[in-house]
Structures are given as structure tokens and as C-alpha cells.
Amino acid sequence: MREAARRLIARHGFAAVSMRKIAAEVGVQAGALYNYIPDKQTLLFEIMQAHMEELLTARAELDAPADPVQALEQFTRFHIRFHSNRPDEVFIAYMELRNLTPENFAAIEAMRRTYEDQLTEILVAGVAAGHFRLAEPRVTTMALIAMLTGVNTWFREEGRLSLDEVEGIYLDMVRRTVAA
Amino acid sequence: MREAARRLIARHGFAAVSMRKIAAEVGVQAGALYNYIPDKQTLLFEIMQAHMEELLTARAELDAPADPVQALEQFTRFHIRFHSNRPDEVFIAYMELRNLTPENFAAIEAMRRTYEDQLTEILVAGVAAGHFRLAEPRVTTMALIAMLTGVNTWFREEGRLSLDEVEGIYLDMVRRTVAA
Numbered sequence: 001m002r003e004a005a006r007r008l009i010a011r012h013g014f015a016a017v018s019m020r021k022i023a024a025e026v027g028v029q030a031g032a033l034y035n036y037i038p039d040k041q042t043l044l045f046e047i048m049q050a051h052m053e054e055l056l057t058a059r060a061e062l063d064a065p066a067d068p069v070q071a072l073e074q075f076t077r078f079h080i081r082f083h084s085n086r087p088d089e090v091f092i093a094y095m096e097l098r099n100l101t102p103e104n105f106a107a108i109e110a111m112r113r114t115y116e117d118q119l120t121e122i123l124v125a126g127v128a129a130g131h132f133r134l135a136e137p138r139v140t141t142m143a144l145i146a147m148l149t150g151v152n153t154w155f156r157e158e159g160r161l162s163l164d165e166v167e168g169i170y171l172d173m174v175r176r177t178v179a180a
Numbered sequence: 181m182r183e184a185a186r187r188l189i190a191r192h193g194f195a196a197v198s199m200r201k202i203a204a205e206v207g208v209q210a211g212a213l214y215n216y217i218p219d220k221q222t223l224l225f226e227i228m229q230a231h232m233e234e235l236l237t238a239r240a241e242l243d244a245p246a247d248p249v250q251a252l253e254q255f256t257r258f259h260i261r262f263h264s265n266r267p268d269e270v271f272i273a274y275m276e277l278r279n280l281t282p283e284n285f286a287a288i289e290a291m292r293r294t295y296e297d298q299l300t301e302i303l304v305a306g307v308a309a310g311h312f313r314l315a316e317p318r319v320t321t322m323a324l325i326a327m328l329t330g331v332n333t334w335f336r337e338e339g340r341l342s343l344d345e346v347e348g349i350y351l352d353m354v355r356r357t358v359a360a
Contacts, residue, residue, distance in 0.1 A: 011278065015196030094333075095275050098191065139341070139349050146330025147323050153274075154322045161319070169319050173357045 001026050001036060006047050010088035014044055014099045044096060045104040051089040052111035058082060059118065068126030072178070075119055076171050079148045084163060087152055116141050123178060132178040144174055181206050181216060186227050190268035194224055194279045224276060225284040231269040232291035238262060239298065248306030252358070255299055256351050259328045264343060267332055296321050303358060312358040324354055 004025040008017045019040060023030040037043045059078065065071045083090050097105060120141045126132035134140045148170060155166055184205040188197045199220060203210040217223045239258065245251045263270050277285060300321045306312035314320045328350060335346055 013193035013195045013275075015193045095193075135352075136341070136349055139346065140353065142330060142334045143327050143350065143353055146333065147327040150322060150326025150330075153326065161316070166319065169316055170323065172315075173320065173323055176359065177353045177357050179356065 001028075001033070002043070002047060002050070005043055006088050006092065009044070009047070009096065010091050014040070014092075014096045019043075041099075041101060041104065044092075044099060045101075045108070047089075048093055048096070048100070048104075048108050049111070051086070051093055052108060052115070055082060055115055056111060059115070068122050068129055069131050069175075071122045072126065072132075072174065073171055075122060076144075076148060076174050077167050079145070080151050080163070080167050080170060083149055084151055084155060090149065090152055116145060119144065126178065131180055133180040134178050140178060144177065147173070181213070182223070182227060182230070185223055186268050186272065189224070189227070189276065190271050194220070194272075194276045221279075221281060221284065224272075224279060225281075225288070227269075228273055228276070228280070228284075228288050229291070231266070231273055232288060232295070235262060235295055236291060239295065248302050248309055249311050249355075251302045252306065252312075252354065253351055255302060256324075256328060256354050257347050259325070260331050260343070260347050260350060263329055264331055264335060270329065270332055296325060299324065306358065311360055313360040314358050320358060324357065327353070 001022070005017070005022045008022060008025055017040075019033055019037075020030045022043075023033045026033070037046075062074060062078065065074060093108075097108065100108060120137045123132055123134060123137045123140055127134060127137070151166060151170065155161075155163065157163075161169075181202070185197070185202045188202060188205055197220075199213055199217075200210045202223075203213045206213070217226075242254060242258065245254060273288075277288065280288060300317045303312055303314060303317045303320055307314060307317070331346060331350065335341075335343065337343075341349075
């Protein structure tokens with residue numbers, strides 16, 4: 001049911017999708033839907049929360065290399081893989097933030113910040129070890145994440161480059177952006 | 181009127197904004213609105229087209245430096261300035277592409293491609309002149325544009341860094357990404 005809702009919201013936008021439409025997509029009565037989800041706001045929050053939890057869990061399952069250079073490579077490859085597999089979730093995560101209540105927004109932002117902080121820590125460790133050179137770790141974090149998530153806007157499976165090749169090209173750009 | 185529509189669409193999403201709501205925001209009867217705009221699709225297209233035309237015109241008004249290194253600096257500073265001044269238009273330009281008819285989508289995509297091609301040409305010229313090193317000019321173009329547009333997601337006027345400082349930091353990252 002959450003999957004049907006996610007599909008509809010990614011296609012039409014949160015404001016245009018009613019509980020009635022979601023019920024129709026799932027194939028149940030609108031009344032039945034309210035047994036699972038109290039309201040649309042909760043539904044949107046749960047979709048975004050599930051996405052962020054999946055992201056943080058997938059990261060936590062990796063063995064983080066102690067070496068910042070290797071950790072940066074792992075982060076870069078992970079970010080591209082994870083997000084290119086989930087275009088609807090990424091789209092909703094960016095687009096529908098404006099439709100969250102302040103409390104729900106704060107909760108999603110905190111999870112996103114936890115993820116971003118992992119990259120910032122890698123950058124700071126790399127600077128300390130003399131591998132990286134950058135003035136503003138937080139700005140570089142936001143710049144690299146925007147660059148990497150941008151793969152979703154143009155990459156197509158059927159295109160000339162494989163995702164593996166794209167990963168390699170982006171990894172090279174990321175390394176050069178922060179190189180000492 | 182287009183400004184009121186743009187504000188509403190950026191806040192609520194295209195699908196959730198009716199001609200009636202736009203008329204109410206402008207302070208006219210819904211019927212009067214149809215004298216200016218035949219339908220919502222035309223309105224959305226005109227908002228996105230006006231944004232892209234403004235972008236291409238503003239670029240065309242600049243004297244393009246022959247030197248690729250200087251041209252890259254000009255493009256970088258221009259892109260950040262232009263887009264950070266227009267958060268609503270940028271948001272709509274990315275988010276509401278899915279709501280355009282195929283013909284309107286193709287027209288907007290062609291204009292966007294014209295803009296992207298300007299950066300690709302700078303990169304290719306820089307490689308030819310031995311200033312830049314990169315494997316895939318088109319991929320680097322998409323990566324740099326995503327990175328630069330990303331300023332909009334985090335930059336706040338009232339923050340610690342001025343837009344001038346942010347421009348300088350991004351310019352440094354852009355240069356290093358493509359450095360020979």
C-alpha cells in the first residue's frame with residue numbers, strides 16, 4: 001500500500017493524491033485505508049522516514065574503512081547505487097519536504113543530517129591525514145551530495161554508459177574536488 | 181498573474197493548483213483568467229519557458245571570454261547567481277517537468293540542452309587547449325550543473341557565508357574537478 005502511494009505521489013505530487021485515489025490504486029475501499037494510515041500527512045512522513053531509515057541502515061551495514069580515501073570511495077559508490085535504484089523515493093524526498101508539518105520536517109531533516117555528517121567526517125579525517133584539501137567541509141559535503149544525486153536526473157540504463165562506468169567517472173571527479 | 185501562479189505552484193505543486201485558486205490569488209474572477217491563459221498546461225509551459233528564455237538571454241548578454249579557464253569561471257559565477265535569485269523557478273523547472281505534455285516537455289528540454297551545451301563547449305575547448313582533463317564532457321557538464329544548482333538547497337542569505345564566498349568555494353571545486 002505504501003508502495004502504491006509512493007508511486008502515485010511521485011507521479012502526481014502529494015497535494016494532488018487523495019486517500020481515495022490511493023485506495024483505488026491498491027484496490028480497497030477508502031475506509032479500509034484508514035485502518036492502516038490515519039491521514040495523508042502520516043503517510044507522507046512514513047514514506048520519507050522509511051526511505052531515510054533504509055539509507056542509514058544500508059550505510060551502517062557496510063564496514064567503514066579507516067582510511068579516508070577508501071571511505072570516500074565507498075561513500076561515493078554507495079550513494080550513486082542506492083539513489084539510482086530509488087528514483088521515486090529520491091524525487092519525493094526532495095520535492096515533498098515542503099508538505100511535511102514542522103515536526104515531521106525536523107525529524108526527516110535530522111536523519112538526512114546524520115547521513116550528510118558521515119561524509120563530512122570522512123572529509124575532515126582526510127584533511128587531518130593530509131589526503132584532502134578543502135576550506136569548508138560542510139559546503140563540500142553539500143556540493144558532492146548534490147553532484148552525486150544528480151546522476152538520477154540524466155542516467156538511463158539503456159544509455160551508452162553503464163552505471164559502473166558512471167560510478168568510476170564520478171569517483172574521479174569527487175577525488176579531484178577534494179585532492180590535497 | 182504569472183508571478184502569482186508561480187508562487188502557488190512552487191508552494192503546493194502544479195497538480196494541486198486550480199485556475200480558480202490562481203484567480204483568487206490574483207484577485208480576479210476565474211472567468212477573467214481564461215482571457216489571458218487558455219488552460220493550466222499553457223500556464224505551466226509559459227512559466228517554464230519564460231524562465232529558460234531569461235536564462236539564455238542573460239547568458240547571451242555576457243561577453244564570453246575566449247579563454248576556457250575564464251569562460252568556466254564566468255559560467256560558474258553566472259549559474260550560481262542566476263539560480264540562487266530564483267528559487268521558485270528552479271524548483272518548478274525541475275519538479276514539474278513530469279506535468280508537461282510531450283511537446284511542451286521537448287521544447288523545454290531543447291532550451292535546457294542549449295544552456296548545458298554552452299558548458300560542454302567550454303569544457304571541450306579547455307581540454308583542446310590543454311587546460312582541462314576529463315573523460316566525458318557531457319557527464320562532467322551534468323555533474324557540475326547539479327553541483328552548482330545544489331547551492332539553492334542549503335544556502336541562506338542570513339547564514340555564516342555570503343553568496344560571494346560560496347561562489348568562490350564552488351569555483352575552486354569546479355576548477356579542481358576539471359584541472360589538467
